[in-house]
Amino acid sequence: MTYTLIIGDRAFSSWSLRGWLMFEKFGLPVETRMTGLYSGTFAQDMQAYAPARLVPVMVTPEGHLVGETLAIAETLAERHPEAGLWPADRDARATARWLAAEMHAGFRALRDECPCQLLFRIEGFTPSPAVQADLARLEELWADAAGFSDGSGPWLFGAYSLADVFYAPVAARIAGYGLPVGPAAQAYVDQHLADPAFRRWRAEALTVPYPDPPYGRGYEKGPWPGPAEEVEPYATAKTV
Numbered sequence: 001m002t003y004t005l006i007i008g009d010r011a012f013s014s015w016s017l018r019g020w021l022m023f024e025k026f027g028l029p030v031e032t033r034m035t036g037l038y039s040g041t042f043a044q045d046m047q048a049y050a051p052a053r054l055v056p057v058m059v060t061p062e063g064h065l066v067g068e069t070l071a072i073a074e075t076l077a078e079r080h081p082e083a084g085l086w087p088a089d090r091d092a093r094a095t096a097r098w099l100a101a102e103m104h105a106g107f108r109a110l111r112d113e114c115p116c117q118l119l120f121r122i123e124g125f126t127p128s129p130a131v132q133a134d135l136a137r138l139e140e141l142w143a144d145a146a147g148f149s150d151g152s153g154p155w156l157f158g159a160y161s162l163a164d165v166f167y168a169p170v171a172a173r174i175a176g177y178g179l180p181v182g183p184a185a186q187a188y189v190d191q192h193l194a195d196p197a198f199r200r201w202r203a204e205a206l207t208v209p210y211p212d213p214p215y216g217r218g219y220e221k222g223p224w225p226g227p228a229e230e231v232e233p234y235a236t237a238k239t240v
C-alpha cells in the first residue's frame with residue numbers, strides 16, 4: 001500500500017515539498033523519486049509519467065497517476081479519511097479548502113519575485129508593492145483561519161491540516177527573503193521552520209550541492225533563520 005511521489009530538487013521545488021508533507025505529516029507510506037529539475041534531465045525523466053508535465057506527481061499503490069497538488073490532496077483525503085488531512089469541523093474544513101485553493105491559484109507576485117529556496121536568508125531584499133499586498137492577504141487569511149481553530153495545536157486550524165501543507169513553502173519564502181510580517185504571522189512561519197517534517201526535508205535538500213543557485217544573486221546571504229541542520233553549506237556565504 002505504498003505510494004510513489006515524483007519530486008523535484010528539495011532545495012527549490014515548493015510544490016514537491018507540499019506533495020511530500022501530505023504523506024509525511026499524516027503517516028501515509030510513500031517512496032520518493034527525484035527528477036533532474038535542475039540537472040537538465042527533467043523532460044526526459046518525466047516521460048515515464050506522461051501526461052504529467054510538472055512535479056509532484058503521485059503514483060497510487062495501484063499504479064494510477066495523479067498530478068497537481070490540489071488533486072493529490074483531495075485524492076489522499078478521500079482514500080484516507082481516518083488520517084484527518086482536512087479539519088474535522090465542516091466550516092473549518094470549507095475554509096481550509098478555500099485557503100489551499102487560493103494558495104494554489106494565487107499569490108503570483110510572491111511566487112514570481114521570491115522563488116522558493118531553502119539554502120540561506122537573502123539579506124536586504126525589498127518587497128515590491130505587489131509582494132506586500134500578497135503578504136497582507138496572507139495575514140488576513142491566516143488570522144481568519146484562527147477563528148476556526150480546534151485549539152489542539154498551533155497550526156492554522158489548530159491541528160495540522162492540508163491548509164498548512166499549502167502554506168509551508170510560503171513560510172519558507174517569508175523566512176528565506178526576510179519578508180516583513182506581523183508577530184502572529186511570524187510565529188506561524190517559525191512554527192513551520194521548526195517542524196520536524198519540514199526540517200527533515202530541508203536537511204535532505206542540503207545534502208545536494210548547488211554551487212551557483214540562481215536565487216538571490218547580487219544580495220548578501222545570511223544563515224537560514226530556522227534551526228540549523230547538520231549540513232549548512234551556505235551558512236557563511238556572503239554572495240553567490
Ligand SMILES: N[C@@H](CCC(=O)N[C@@H](CS)C(=O)NCC(=O)O)C(=O)O
Pocket residue numbers: 008012013014015016053054055056067068069070104
Ligand atoms: N500547479 C502545479 C504546480 C507544479 C509546479 O509548477 N512544479 C514545478 C516545480 S516546483 C515544475 O514541475 N516545474 C518544471 C517546469 O516548469 O518545467 C501543482 O500544484 O502541482
